[in-house]
Amino acid sequence: xxxxxxxxxxxxxxxxxxxxxxxxxxxxxxxxxxxxxxxxxxxxxxxxxxxxxxxxxxxxxxxxxxxxxxxxxxxxxxxxxxxxxxxxxxxxxxxxxxxxxxxxxxxxxxxxxxxxxxxxxxxxxxxxxxxxxxxxxxxxxxxxxxxxxxxxxxxxxxxxxxxxxxxxxxxxxxxxxxxxxxxxxxxxxxxxxxxxxxxxxxxxxxxxxxxxxxxxxxxxxxxxxxxxxxxxxxxxxxxxxxxxxxxxxxxxxxxxxxxxxxxxxxxxxxxxxxxxxxxxxxxxxxxxxxxxxxxxxxxxxxxxxxxxxxxxxxxxxxxxxxxxxxxxxxxxxxxxxxxxxxxxxxxxxxxxxxxx
Amino acid sequence: xxxxxxxxxxxxxxxxxxxxxxxxxxxxxxxxxxxxxxxxxxxxxxxxxxxxxxxxxxxxxxxxxxxxxxxxxxxxxxxxxxxxxxxxxxxxxxxxxxxxxxxxxxxxxxxxxxxxxxxxxxxxxxxxxxxxxxxxxxxxxxxxxxxxxxxxxxxxxxxxxxxxx
Numbered sequence: 001x002x003x004x005x006x007x008x009x010x011x012x013x014x015x016x017x018x019x020x021x022x023x024x025x026x027x028x029x030x031x032x033x034x035x036x037x038x039x040x041x042x043x044x045x046x047x048x049x050x051x052x053x054x055x056x057x058x059x060x061x062x063x064x065x066x067x068x069x070x071x072x073x074x075x076x077x078x079x080x081x082x083x084x085x086x087x088x089x090x091x092x093x094x095x096x097x098x099x100x101x102x103x104x105x106x107x108x109x110x111x112x113x114x115x116x117x118x119x120x121x122x123x124x125x126x127x128x129x130x131x132x133x134x135x136x137x138x139x140x141x142x143x144x145x146x147x148x149x150x151x152x153x154x155x156x157x158x159x160x161x162x163x164x165x166x167x168x169x170x171x172x173x174x175x176x177x178x179x180x181x182x183x184x185x186x187x188x189x190x191x192x193x194x195x196x197x198x199x200x201x202x203x204x205x206x207x208x209x210x211x212x213x214x215x216x217x218x219x220x221x222x223x224x225x226x227x228x229x230x231x232x233x234x235x236x237x238x239x240x241x242x243x244x245x246x247x248x249x250x251x252x253x254x255x256x257x258x259x260x261x262x263x264x265x266x267x268x269x270x271x272x273x274x275x276x277x278x279x280x281x282x283x284x285x286x287x288x289x290x291x292x293x294x295x296x297x298x299x300x301x302x303x304x305x306x307x308x309x310x311x312x313x314x315x316x317x318x319x320x321x322x323x324x325x326x327x328x329x330x331x332x333x334x335x336x337x338x339x340x341x342x343x344x345x346x347x348x349x350x351x352x353x354x355x356x
Numbered sequence: 357x358x359x360x361x362x363x364x365x366x367x368x369x370x371x372x373x374x375x376x377x378x379x380x381x382x383x384x385x386x387x388x389x390x391x392x393x394x395x396x397x398x399x400x401x402x403x404x405x406x407x408x409x410x411x412x413x414x415x416x417x418x419x420x421x422x423x424x425x426x427x428x429x430x431x432x433x434x435x436x437x438x439x440x441x442x443x444x445x446x447x448x449x450x451x452x453x454x455x456x457x458x459x460x461x462x463x464x465x466x467x468x469x470x471x472x473x474x475x476x477x478x479x480x481x482x483x484x485x486x487x488x489x490x491x492x493x494x495x496x497x498x499x500x501x502x503x504x505x506x507x508x509x510x511x512x513x514x515x516x517x518x519x520x521x
Contacts, residue, residue, distance in 0.1 A: 043390045047400040214380070319386040 009113070017119055021098050028303075029259035030060040032310055036259075039314040067252035075245045079146040086143025087246065087253035093136040094260040100125040101267045102187045104277050104299040107291050117299065118187060125186035126178070129268055130171060133223055137163040139257065140225075140232060144242035155241035158325065159232035162222055165332040166229075170219035172340035173212045176347040177205060177272065186271050196280035206273040211343045213273045215336050220265050222332070225258065226313060228320040229328060266309035270302065274309075277302040415480045415493040418471055420515045423461050428515065429490035432466035436482035436491055444475035445482060461488075469511040473498055 034049065034056065041048025049056030074080060104117035122128055137160055144156025181189050193203045206213050222229040233241035243254045270276060277298035279285075286294050323331065375381050401408055410416075421429050432449035450467035452460045459465075482491050501507060 042394045042398075045393055045396055045399045047398055047402065050402065315387060315390060316383070319390045320383065 013115065014119060017117070018099075021101075021103070021119060022095055025095060025098050025260050025263055026256075028263045028306075028310075029256055030064070032259040032262060033063065033255075034060050035311070036314050036317075039311065040318045043315070043318045064252065067249050070248040072248040072250065073245075075148050077148045078245065079148075082142050082146035083245075084250070086139050086146060086242075087250045087257070088139075089142060090136065090139025090257040091253045091260070093132050093139060094257040094264065096132045096135075097129055097261075097264045098267065100128050100186050101264070101271055102190050102276060103302060104295045107295045115295075117295065121185060121187045123183075123185045125189075126174060126184045126272075129186075130167070133265075134163065134167055136223075136261065139254075140242050143246065143254065144232075147242070147245035149245050151238045151240075152242050152244050155232045155234075155238045155244075158238075159225065159242060162225075162229065162231060162328060162332075165329060166219040166222040166336070169215055169332055169336035169340050170223065172337060173215035173219065173343065174272070176212050176340070176344045177209050179344070179347050179351060180205070180208060186268075186276075190271055190276035190278065193275040193278050195278055195282055196275070203278070204273065204275040209273070209343070209347070211339065213269075215340050215343070216273070217269065218331075218336060220269060221313065221316070222328070224261050224265060224313075226262070227317040228323050230322060231325055231328060234322060262310060262313060263306065266306045266313065267302070270305040270309055274305055410495055414495055415478045415483075416496045417473075417494050417498050418476075418482070418509070418514055419492050419494045420469065420511065421490050421492055422516060425458070427457075427459060427461040428465055429461055429488045430466045430469060431462045431464045431488055431490075432469070433464075433487065435485040435487060439481040439485035440476075441479060441481060442475045442477045444472045444477075446470045446472075466511060469514065471509045471514065473507040473509055474504065 037059070038048040038056075040046075049059040052058040052062045074083060099119040100122060102118040102121070106117070107115040109115060140159040141156045144152040144154075144159070147153070178184065181192055183189060183192075189205070193205060195203055197203060201207065225232050232238075233243070235241075238244075243251050246254060279298075279301045282298070285297060289297065423429050432447050434447060434449075437443075437445040437447060446468070447466045447470070448468035449464050452463050452465055478493065480493050483493050
Protein backbone atom coordinates (compact mmCIF):
# COMPACT_ATOMS: atom_id res chain seq x y z
CA UNK A 1 0.00 0.00 0.00
CA UNK A 2 1.20 3.40 -0.93
CA UNK A 3 1.79 5.63 2.01
CA UNK A 4 2.05 9.32 1.27
CA UNK A 5 3.56 11.41 3.96
CA UNK A 6 1.43 14.54 3.76
CA UNK A 7 2.73 17.54 5.51
CA UNK A 8 0.84 20.82 5.52
CA UNK A 9 3.97 22.99 5.49
CA UNK A 10 5.39 20.94 2.64
CA UNK A 11 2.24 21.33 0.55
CA UNK A 12 2.00 25.05 1.21
CA UNK A 13 5.66 25.51 0.38
CA UNK A 14 5.32 23.64 -2.90
CA UNK A 15 2.08 25.41 -3.81
CA UNK A 16 3.72 28.79 -3.29
CA UNK A 17 6.77 27.67 -5.20
CA UNK A 18 4.69 26.40 -8.12
CA UNK A 19 2.75 29.66 -8.25
CA UNK A 20 5.92 31.71 -8.15
CA UNK A 21 7.63 29.61 -10.80
CA UNK A 22 4.65 29.67 -13.15
CA UNK A 23 4.11 33.38 -12.65
CA UNK A 24 7.82 33.98 -13.11
CA UNK A 25 7.82 31.93 -16.29
CA UNK A 26 4.82 33.89 -17.57
CA UNK A 27 6.42 37.24 -16.80
CA UNK A 28 9.71 36.22 -18.37
CA UNK A 29 7.88 34.90 -21.43
CA UNK A 30 5.90 38.11 -21.61
CA UNK A 31 9.01 40.19 -21.60
CA UNK A 32 10.68 37.75 -23.96
CA UNK A 33 8.20 38.86 -26.61
CA UNK A 34 9.20 42.43 -25.90
CA UNK A 35 12.89 41.52 -25.88
CA UNK A 36 12.55 39.64 -29.14
CA UNK A 37 11.18 42.71 -30.82
CA UNK A 38 13.84 44.91 -29.29
CA UNK A 39 16.62 42.48 -30.27
CA UNK A 40 15.39 42.26 -33.82
CA UNK A 41 15.09 46.03 -33.91
CA UNK A 42 18.58 46.83 -32.72
CA UNK A 43 20.04 44.24 -35.06
CA UNK A 44 18.27 45.87 -37.99
CA UNK A 45 19.18 49.44 -36.99
CA UNK A 46 15.66 50.16 -35.81
CA UNK A 47 14.32 51.31 -32.44
CA UNK A 48 11.61 48.76 -31.75
CA UNK A 49 8.54 49.15 -29.57
CA UNK A 50 8.79 52.39 -27.61
CA UNK A 51 5.27 53.79 -27.45
CA UNK A 52 3.57 51.89 -24.62
CA UNK A 53 5.27 53.02 -21.43
CA UNK A 54 8.97 53.74 -20.97
CA UNK A 55 11.02 51.86 -23.57
CA UNK A 56 7.79 50.20 -24.67
CA UNK A 57 7.77 48.11 -21.51
CA UNK A 58 3.96 47.89 -21.43
CA UNK A 59 3.89 46.56 -24.97
CA UNK A 60 3.37 42.91 -23.92
CA UNK A 61 0.40 43.97 -21.77
CA UNK A 62 -1.07 45.86 -24.68
CA UNK A 63 -0.52 42.88 -26.96
CA UNK A 64 -2.15 40.53 -24.49
CA UNK A 65 -5.11 42.83 -24.06
CA UNK A 66 -5.51 43.10 -27.81
CA UNK A 67 -5.49 39.31 -28.16
CA UNK A 68 -8.10 38.96 -25.42
CA UNK A 69 -10.50 41.34 -27.13
CA UNK A 70 -10.10 39.88 -30.60
CA UNK A 71 -12.92 37.91 -32.13
CA UNK A 72 -12.63 34.22 -31.53
CA UNK A 73 -13.19 32.21 -34.66
CA UNK A 74 -13.57 28.44 -34.80
CA UNK A 75 -13.41 27.00 -38.30
CA UNK A 76 -16.71 25.57 -39.46
CA UNK A 77 -15.69 21.96 -39.87
CA UNK A 78 -13.03 21.75 -37.22
CA UNK A 79 -13.13 19.21 -34.45
CA UNK A 80 -14.08 21.71 -31.84
CA UNK A 81 -12.88 19.93 -28.73
CA UNK A 82 -9.51 19.04 -30.15
CA UNK A 83 -9.24 22.49 -31.66
CA UNK A 84 -9.57 23.85 -28.14
CA UNK A 85 -7.32 21.22 -26.66
CA UNK A 86 -4.37 22.13 -28.90
CA UNK A 87 -3.37 25.47 -27.39
CA UNK A 88 -4.20 24.28 -23.87
CA UNK A 89 -1.89 21.32 -24.26
CA UNK A 90 0.84 23.51 -25.70
CA UNK A 91 0.59 25.83 -22.71
CA UNK A 92 0.35 23.01 -20.18
CA UNK A 93 3.40 21.14 -21.40
CA UNK A 94 5.33 24.37 -21.64
CA UNK A 95 4.68 25.09 -17.98
CA UNK A 96 5.17 21.51 -16.76
CA UNK A 97 8.83 21.28 -17.63
CA UNK A 98 9.70 24.01 -15.17
CA UNK A 99 8.87 21.65 -12.29
CA UNK A 100 12.25 19.94 -12.15
CA UNK A 101 14.54 22.92 -12.55
CA UNK A 102 16.46 23.64 -9.36
CA UNK A 103 16.28 27.42 -9.01
CA UNK A 104 18.59 27.81 -6.07
CA UNK A 105 20.47 25.98 -3.33
CA UNK A 106 18.60 24.78 -0.25
CA UNK A 107 18.04 27.26 2.50
CA UNK A 108 18.03 25.72 5.94
CA UNK A 109 15.95 27.72 8.41
CA UNK A 110 16.92 28.14 12.05
CA UNK A 111 14.41 25.42 12.99
CA UNK A 112 16.26 23.01 10.73
CA UNK A 113 13.68 23.00 7.97
CA UNK A 114 15.23 22.84 4.49
CA UNK A 115 13.58 25.22 2.07
CA UNK A 116 14.05 23.85 -1.41
CA UNK A 117 13.89 26.05 -4.45
CA UNK A 118 12.79 23.24 -6.70
CA UNK A 119 9.24 22.09 -7.24
CA UNK A 120 10.02 18.41 -7.54
CA UNK A 121 13.39 16.78 -7.03
CA UNK A 122 12.73 13.57 -8.90
CA UNK A 123 15.59 11.22 -9.55
CA UNK A 124 14.69 10.95 -13.22
CA UNK A 125 14.64 14.72 -13.80
CA UNK A 126 16.05 14.66 -17.31
CA UNK A 127 13.79 11.82 -18.40
CA UNK A 128 10.84 13.82 -17.12
CA UNK A 129 11.96 16.77 -19.21
CA UNK A 130 12.26 14.61 -22.29
CA UNK A 131 8.87 13.07 -21.67
CA UNK A 132 7.11 16.40 -21.30
CA UNK A 133 8.95 17.93 -24.24
CA UNK A 134 7.79 15.09 -26.46
CA UNK A 135 4.26 15.62 -25.20
CA UNK A 136 4.59 19.22 -26.31
CA UNK A 137 4.39 18.22 -29.92
CA UNK A 138 0.82 17.03 -29.31
CA UNK A 139 -0.28 20.63 -28.88
CA UNK A 140 1.02 21.49 -32.31
CA UNK A 141 -0.18 18.28 -33.92
CA UNK A 142 -3.70 18.32 -32.52
CA UNK A 143 -4.08 22.01 -33.26
CA UNK A 144 -2.90 21.62 -36.84
CA UNK A 145 -5.04 18.56 -37.45
CA UNK A 146 -8.21 19.93 -35.87
CA UNK A 147 -8.00 23.13 -37.89
CA UNK A 148 -9.20 21.29 -40.99
CA UNK A 149 -6.77 23.23 -43.11
CA UNK A 150 -4.22 21.65 -45.41
CA UNK A 151 -1.49 24.09 -44.51
CA UNK A 152 -2.02 23.48 -40.83
CA UNK A 153 -2.01 19.73 -41.33
CA UNK A 154 1.21 19.86 -43.35
CA UNK A 155 2.77 22.04 -40.73
CA UNK A 156 1.79 19.73 -37.90
CA UNK A 157 3.20 16.77 -39.80
CA UNK A 158 6.40 18.69 -40.21
CA UNK A 159 6.45 19.59 -36.54
CA UNK A 160 5.95 16.00 -35.52
CA UNK A 161 8.64 14.55 -37.75
CA UNK A 162 11.04 17.32 -36.81
CA UNK A 163 10.45 16.78 -33.13
CA UNK A 164 10.93 13.03 -33.42
CA UNK A 165 14.16 13.32 -35.39
CA UNK A 166 15.69 15.88 -33.10
CA UNK A 167 14.62 14.27 -29.86
CA UNK A 168 16.78 11.32 -30.79
CA UNK A 169 19.93 13.36 -31.21
CA UNK A 170 19.03 15.35 -28.12
CA UNK A 171 18.78 12.22 -26.00
CA UNK A 172 21.95 10.74 -27.40
CA UNK A 173 23.90 13.91 -26.79
CA UNK A 174 22.84 13.87 -23.17
CA UNK A 175 23.82 10.24 -22.67
CA UNK A 176 27.47 11.25 -22.98
CA UNK A 177 26.93 13.80 -20.28
CA UNK A 178 25.03 11.42 -18.06
CA UNK A 179 27.86 8.93 -18.30
CA UNK A 180 29.97 11.62 -16.72
CA UNK A 181 27.55 12.83 -14.07
CA UNK A 182 26.18 9.41 -13.21
CA UNK A 183 22.83 10.87 -12.25
CA UNK A 184 19.60 11.88 -13.95
CA UNK A 185 18.55 14.24 -11.20
CA UNK A 186 18.99 17.86 -12.20
CA UNK A 187 19.67 18.78 -8.60
CA UNK A 188 22.53 16.31 -8.45
CA UNK A 189 23.91 17.54 -11.78
CA UNK A 190 23.90 21.12 -10.56
CA UNK A 191 25.59 20.34 -7.30
CA UNK A 192 28.32 18.54 -9.22
CA UNK A 193 29.07 21.76 -11.04
CA UNK A 194 29.76 23.64 -7.82
CA UNK A 195 31.56 26.95 -8.20
CA UNK A 196 33.39 27.51 -11.40
CA UNK A 197 36.81 25.96 -11.03
CA UNK A 198 37.30 22.47 -9.66
CA UNK A 199 40.80 21.53 -8.48
CA UNK A 200 42.04 20.70 -11.96
CA UNK A 201 39.52 21.97 -14.41
CA UNK A 202 36.34 24.01 -14.94
CA UNK A 203 33.48 22.45 -13.07
CA UNK A 204 30.75 23.47 -15.50
CA UNK A 205 29.65 20.73 -17.85
CA UNK A 206 29.95 22.98 -20.89
CA UNK A 207 33.73 22.84 -20.62
CA UNK A 208 33.70 19.10 -20.24
CA UNK A 209 31.14 18.37 -22.94
CA UNK A 210 31.21 21.20 -25.49
CA UNK A 211 30.12 18.95 -28.34
CA UNK A 212 27.18 17.64 -26.34
CA UNK A 213 26.16 21.21 -25.66
CA UNK A 214 26.28 22.18 -29.33
CA UNK A 215 24.19 19.15 -30.29
CA UNK A 216 21.77 19.69 -27.42
CA UNK A 217 21.43 23.37 -28.21
CA UNK A 218 20.76 22.73 -31.88
CA UNK A 219 18.16 20.13 -31.00
CA UNK A 220 16.61 22.44 -28.46
CA UNK A 221 16.22 25.09 -31.13
CA UNK A 222 14.54 22.52 -33.34
CA UNK A 223 12.26 21.39 -30.51
CA UNK A 224 11.33 24.98 -29.78
CA UNK A 225 10.43 25.54 -33.43
CA UNK A 226 12.73 28.54 -33.45
CA UNK A 227 14.47 29.85 -36.52
CA UNK A 228 16.53 28.38 -38.23
CA UNK A 229 14.32 25.35 -37.63
CA UNK A 230 10.89 27.00 -37.58
CA UNK A 231 9.60 24.94 -40.47
CA UNK A 232 6.19 24.26 -38.90
CA UNK A 233 5.37 27.95 -39.09
CA UNK A 234 7.29 28.76 -42.19
CA UNK A 235 5.37 31.68 -43.66
CA UNK A 236 6.60 31.43 -47.21
CA UNK A 237 5.33 27.88 -47.67
CA UNK A 238 2.59 27.32 -45.12
CA UNK A 239 1.20 30.79 -44.43
CA UNK A 240 1.08 30.64 -40.67
CA UNK A 241 1.46 26.91 -40.19
CA UNK A 242 -0.40 25.15 -37.44
CA UNK A 243 -1.86 28.30 -35.91
CA UNK A 244 -3.30 29.54 -39.17
CA UNK A 245 -6.91 29.05 -38.08
CA UNK A 246 -6.42 30.23 -34.53
CA UNK A 247 -7.46 33.63 -33.40
CA UNK A 248 -7.80 35.61 -30.21
CA UNK A 249 -6.19 34.21 -27.07
CA UNK A 250 -5.97 30.69 -28.52
CA UNK A 251 -3.40 32.05 -30.91
CA UNK A 252 -1.94 33.94 -27.99
CA UNK A 253 -1.56 30.67 -26.08
CA UNK A 254 0.42 29.11 -28.90
CA UNK A 255 2.69 32.09 -29.26
CA UNK A 256 3.05 32.39 -25.53
CA UNK A 257 3.75 28.70 -25.07
CA UNK A 258 6.63 29.08 -27.47
CA UNK A 259 8.19 31.75 -25.30
CA UNK A 260 7.57 29.84 -22.08
CA UNK A 261 9.22 26.86 -23.73
CA UNK A 262 12.14 29.05 -24.62
CA UNK A 263 12.47 30.21 -21.03
CA UNK A 264 12.21 26.73 -19.56
CA UNK A 265 14.55 25.13 -22.06
CA UNK A 266 17.06 27.91 -21.50
CA UNK A 267 16.80 27.19 -17.79
CA UNK A 268 17.39 23.50 -18.41
CA UNK A 269 20.33 24.15 -20.71
CA UNK A 270 21.85 26.46 -18.14
CA UNK A 271 21.25 23.87 -15.44
CA UNK A 272 22.78 21.06 -17.44
CA UNK A 273 25.72 22.82 -19.01
CA UNK A 274 26.38 26.18 -17.39
CA UNK A 275 26.30 25.26 -13.75
CA UNK A 276 22.74 26.30 -12.97
CA UNK A 277 22.84 28.65 -10.01
CA UNK A 278 26.56 28.15 -9.44
CA UNK A 279 28.90 31.04 -10.01
CA UNK A 280 32.61 31.73 -9.51
CA UNK A 281 33.73 32.42 -5.92
CA UNK A 282 30.37 31.29 -4.56
CA UNK A 283 31.94 29.81 -1.44
CA UNK A 284 33.40 33.17 -0.46
CA UNK A 285 30.05 34.83 -1.09
CA UNK A 286 28.24 32.21 0.94
CA UNK A 287 30.39 32.96 3.97
CA UNK A 288 29.99 36.69 3.57
CA UNK A 289 26.20 37.00 3.32
CA UNK A 290 23.35 35.43 5.34
CA UNK A 291 21.69 32.30 4.03
CA UNK A 292 18.55 33.67 2.49
CA UNK A 293 20.42 36.47 0.70
CA UNK A 294 22.80 33.88 -0.67
CA UNK A 295 19.88 31.89 -2.04
CA UNK A 296 18.52 35.06 -3.59
CA UNK A 297 21.89 35.77 -5.21
CA UNK A 298 21.98 32.23 -6.58
CA UNK A 299 18.50 32.57 -8.05
CA UNK A 300 19.47 35.90 -9.59
CA UNK A 301 22.57 34.33 -11.09
CA UNK A 302 20.51 31.55 -12.60
CA UNK A 303 18.01 34.02 -14.02
CA UNK A 304 20.81 36.16 -15.44
CA UNK A 305 22.26 33.11 -17.19
CA UNK A 306 18.82 32.18 -18.49
CA UNK A 307 18.30 35.69 -19.85
CA UNK A 308 21.68 35.57 -21.57
CA UNK A 309 20.75 32.22 -23.08
CA UNK A 310 17.41 33.58 -24.31
CA UNK A 311 19.16 36.58 -25.84
CA UNK A 312 21.58 34.25 -27.59
CA UNK A 313 18.72 32.19 -29.00
CA UNK A 314 17.10 35.40 -30.21
CA UNK A 315 20.34 36.60 -31.79
CA UNK A 316 20.51 33.33 -33.69
CA UNK A 317 16.94 33.74 -34.84
CA UNK A 318 17.65 37.14 -36.35
CA UNK A 319 20.89 35.98 -37.93
CA UNK A 320 20.23 32.70 -39.67
CA UNK A 321 17.87 31.99 -42.53
CA UNK A 322 15.48 29.08 -42.26
CA UNK A 323 16.69 25.61 -43.20
CA UNK A 324 15.10 23.76 -46.07
CA UNK A 325 13.19 20.66 -45.03
CA UNK A 326 15.62 18.15 -46.52
CA UNK A 327 18.53 20.06 -45.00
CA UNK A 328 16.83 19.87 -41.63
CA UNK A 329 16.39 16.12 -41.85
CA UNK A 330 19.90 15.65 -43.16
CA UNK A 331 21.33 17.67 -40.30
CA UNK A 332 19.32 15.74 -37.76
CA UNK A 333 19.86 12.21 -38.95
CA UNK A 334 23.18 12.34 -40.77
CA UNK A 335 25.13 14.84 -38.69
CA UNK A 336 23.83 15.25 -35.19
CA UNK A 337 23.05 11.62 -34.38
CA UNK A 338 26.44 10.27 -35.57
CA UNK A 339 28.17 13.15 -33.81
CA UNK A 340 26.32 12.36 -30.60
CA UNK A 341 27.31 8.70 -30.91
CA UNK A 342 30.96 9.63 -31.48
CA UNK A 343 30.77 11.94 -28.50
CA UNK A 344 29.47 9.06 -26.40
CA UNK A 345 32.34 6.89 -27.55
CA UNK A 346 34.94 9.53 -26.76
CA UNK A 347 33.41 10.22 -23.37
CA UNK A 348 33.39 6.53 -22.54
CA UNK A 349 37.02 6.19 -23.55
CA UNK A 350 38.06 9.20 -21.51
CA UNK A 351 36.16 7.96 -18.46
CA UNK A 352 37.87 4.60 -18.74
CA UNK A 353 41.25 6.24 -19.18
CA UNK A 354 40.82 8.47 -16.17
CA UNK A 355 39.47 5.59 -14.12
CA UNK A 356 42.60 3.57 -14.80
CA UNK B 357 29.10 35.29 -74.44
CA UNK B 358 30.44 38.77 -74.36
CA UNK B 359 30.21 40.50 -71.03
CA UNK B 360 27.88 43.48 -71.05
CA UNK B 361 29.03 45.04 -67.79
CA UNK B 362 31.93 44.50 -65.48
CA UNK B 363 29.55 44.02 -62.58
CA UNK B 364 28.81 40.35 -63.12
CA UNK B 365 30.53 37.98 -60.73
CA UNK B 366 31.36 34.37 -61.42
CA UNK B 367 29.57 32.29 -58.78
CA UNK B 368 31.74 29.81 -56.99
CA UNK B 369 30.07 26.44 -57.38
CA UNK B 370 32.80 24.34 -55.78
CA UNK B 371 31.57 21.79 -53.28
CA UNK B 372 31.47 23.18 -49.76
CA UNK B 373 34.64 22.99 -47.78
CA UNK B 374 34.71 21.29 -44.42
CA UNK B 375 34.50 24.52 -42.45
CA UNK B 376 31.50 25.59 -44.53
CA UNK B 377 29.75 22.30 -43.99
CA UNK B 378 30.29 22.42 -40.25
CA UNK B 379 28.26 25.66 -40.37
CA UNK B 380 29.54 26.96 -37.05
CA UNK B 381 32.18 29.36 -38.46
CA UNK B 382 29.50 30.75 -40.74
CA UNK B 383 27.21 31.13 -37.77
CA UNK B 384 29.90 33.00 -35.87
CA UNK B 385 30.48 35.28 -38.85
CA UNK B 386 26.76 35.98 -39.16
CA UNK B 387 26.41 36.66 -35.45
CA UNK B 388 29.34 39.06 -35.63
CA UNK B 389 27.54 41.01 -38.33
CA UNK B 390 24.16 41.15 -36.60
CA UNK B 391 25.65 41.89 -33.19
CA UNK B 392 27.80 44.57 -34.79
CA UNK B 393 24.64 46.29 -35.93
CA UNK B 394 23.50 46.61 -32.32
CA UNK B 395 25.95 49.45 -31.84
CA UNK B 396 25.30 51.21 -35.11
CA UNK B 397 23.30 54.37 -35.48
CA UNK B 398 19.57 53.73 -35.74
CA UNK B 399 17.90 54.65 -38.98
CA UNK B 400 14.49 55.12 -37.36
CA UNK B 401 13.25 58.52 -36.24
CA UNK B 402 10.65 58.74 -33.45
CA UNK B 403 8.25 60.44 -35.81
CA UNK B 404 5.82 62.75 -34.09
CA UNK B 405 8.51 63.99 -31.70
CA UNK B 406 11.36 64.12 -34.17
CA UNK B 407 10.78 65.08 -37.77
CA UNK B 408 13.16 64.69 -40.63
CA UNK B 409 13.62 67.98 -42.51
CA UNK B 410 12.05 68.07 -45.95
CA UNK B 411 14.12 68.97 -48.96
CA UNK B 412 13.94 72.68 -49.84
CA UNK B 413 11.96 71.94 -52.99
CA UNK B 414 9.35 69.84 -51.18
CA UNK B 415 5.82 70.46 -52.43
CA UNK B 416 3.15 69.90 -49.84
CA UNK B 417 -0.34 71.15 -49.14
CA UNK B 418 -1.49 74.30 -50.97
CA UNK B 419 -2.06 77.60 -49.28
CA UNK B 420 -3.67 80.74 -50.61
CA UNK B 421 -1.62 83.74 -49.76
CA UNK B 422 -2.60 87.22 -48.56
CA UNK B 423 -0.78 90.44 -49.14
CA UNK B 424 0.83 92.63 -46.47
CA UNK B 425 -2.51 94.17 -45.49
CA UNK B 426 -4.17 90.82 -45.11
CA UNK B 427 -6.14 90.96 -48.38
CA UNK B 428 -6.59 87.93 -50.57
CA UNK B 429 -4.20 88.01 -53.50
CA UNK B 430 -6.13 85.63 -55.74
CA UNK B 431 -8.00 87.30 -58.60
CA UNK B 432 -9.59 84.14 -59.95
CA UNK B 433 -7.78 84.44 -63.25
CA UNK B 434 -7.91 80.69 -63.71
CA UNK B 435 -4.32 80.25 -64.81
CA UNK B 436 -3.64 77.72 -62.08
CA UNK B 437 -6.67 75.68 -63.12
CA UNK B 438 -5.44 75.85 -66.69
CA UNK B 439 -1.92 74.81 -65.74
CA UNK B 440 -3.13 71.95 -63.58
CA UNK B 441 -2.41 68.65 -65.35
CA UNK B 442 -4.70 66.74 -62.99
CA UNK B 443 -7.61 69.19 -63.32
CA UNK B 444 -7.87 69.44 -59.59
CA UNK B 445 -8.63 73.15 -59.28
CA UNK B 446 -12.06 74.73 -59.65
CA UNK B 447 -12.91 78.36 -59.08
CA UNK B 448 -15.68 80.86 -59.47
CA UNK B 449 -14.95 84.54 -59.87
CA UNK B 450 -16.87 87.40 -58.33
CA UNK B 451 -16.63 91.18 -58.47
CA UNK B 452 -15.46 93.15 -55.52
CA UNK B 453 -18.21 95.40 -54.10
CA UNK B 454 -17.44 98.81 -52.68
CA UNK B 455 -16.50 98.51 -49.05
CA UNK B 456 -14.75 95.18 -49.56
CA UNK B 457 -11.39 96.74 -50.41
CA UNK B 458 -9.91 95.53 -47.14
CA UNK B 459 -10.81 91.93 -48.07
CA UNK B 460 -9.70 91.59 -51.65
CA UNK B 461 -6.70 93.13 -53.27
CA UNK B 462 -8.14 93.65 -56.76
CA UNK B 463 -11.53 94.18 -58.34
CA UNK B 464 -12.04 90.52 -59.08
CA UNK B 465 -11.70 87.76 -56.55
CA UNK B 466 -12.38 84.06 -56.17
CA UNK B 467 -15.78 83.50 -54.58
CA UNK B 468 -15.21 79.79 -54.66
CA UNK B 469 -11.82 78.15 -54.87
CA UNK B 470 -11.53 74.39 -54.48
CA UNK B 471 -8.71 71.94 -54.87
CA UNK B 472 -9.53 68.27 -55.00
CA UNK B 473 -6.61 66.76 -53.12
CA UNK B 474 -7.43 63.31 -54.38
CA UNK B 475 -6.75 64.50 -57.91
CA UNK B 476 -3.85 66.78 -57.11
CA UNK B 477 -0.44 65.35 -57.93
CA UNK B 478 1.50 68.09 -56.12
CA UNK B 479 3.44 69.02 -59.24
CA UNK B 480 3.52 72.70 -58.33
CA UNK B 481 2.49 73.98 -61.76
CA UNK B 482 -0.24 76.11 -60.16
CA UNK B 483 2.38 77.80 -58.05
CA UNK B 484 4.45 78.54 -61.17
CA UNK B 485 1.47 79.71 -63.18
CA UNK B 486 0.10 82.15 -60.64
CA UNK B 487 0.82 85.76 -61.73
CA UNK B 488 -0.31 87.18 -58.39
CA UNK B 489 1.83 85.03 -56.04
CA UNK B 490 -1.40 83.80 -54.53
CA UNK B 491 -1.10 80.03 -54.49
CA UNK B 492 1.84 78.32 -52.84
CA UNK B 493 2.70 74.77 -51.96
CA UNK B 494 3.60 74.66 -48.29
CA UNK B 495 5.85 72.27 -46.40
CA UNK B 496 3.07 70.43 -44.61
CA UNK B 497 1.93 66.97 -45.67
CA UNK B 498 -1.70 66.47 -46.60
CA UNK B 499 -3.45 64.86 -43.63
CA UNK B 500 -5.39 61.65 -44.04
CA UNK B 501 -9.15 61.61 -43.72
CA UNK B 502 -12.15 59.32 -43.77
CA UNK B 503 -14.42 60.69 -46.50
CA UNK B 504 -13.87 61.70 -50.09
CA UNK B 505 -15.69 65.00 -49.54
CA UNK B 506 -13.22 66.05 -46.90
CA UNK B 507 -10.42 65.89 -49.45
CA UNK B 508 -11.98 68.69 -51.50
CA UNK B 509 -10.36 71.68 -49.86
CA UNK B 510 -12.46 74.84 -49.90
CA UNK B 511 -11.12 78.36 -49.96
CA UNK B 512 -11.50 78.58 -46.18
CA UNK B 513 -9.29 75.53 -45.78
CA UNK B 514 -6.63 76.86 -48.11
CA UNK B 515 -6.49 80.50 -47.16
CA UNK B 516 -3.90 81.36 -44.54
CA UNK B 517 -5.62 82.93 -41.57
CA UNK B 518 -5.60 86.69 -41.92
CA UNK B 519 -6.46 89.57 -39.63
CA UNK B 520 -10.18 89.48 -39.07
CA UNK B 521 -11.84 92.89 -39.13
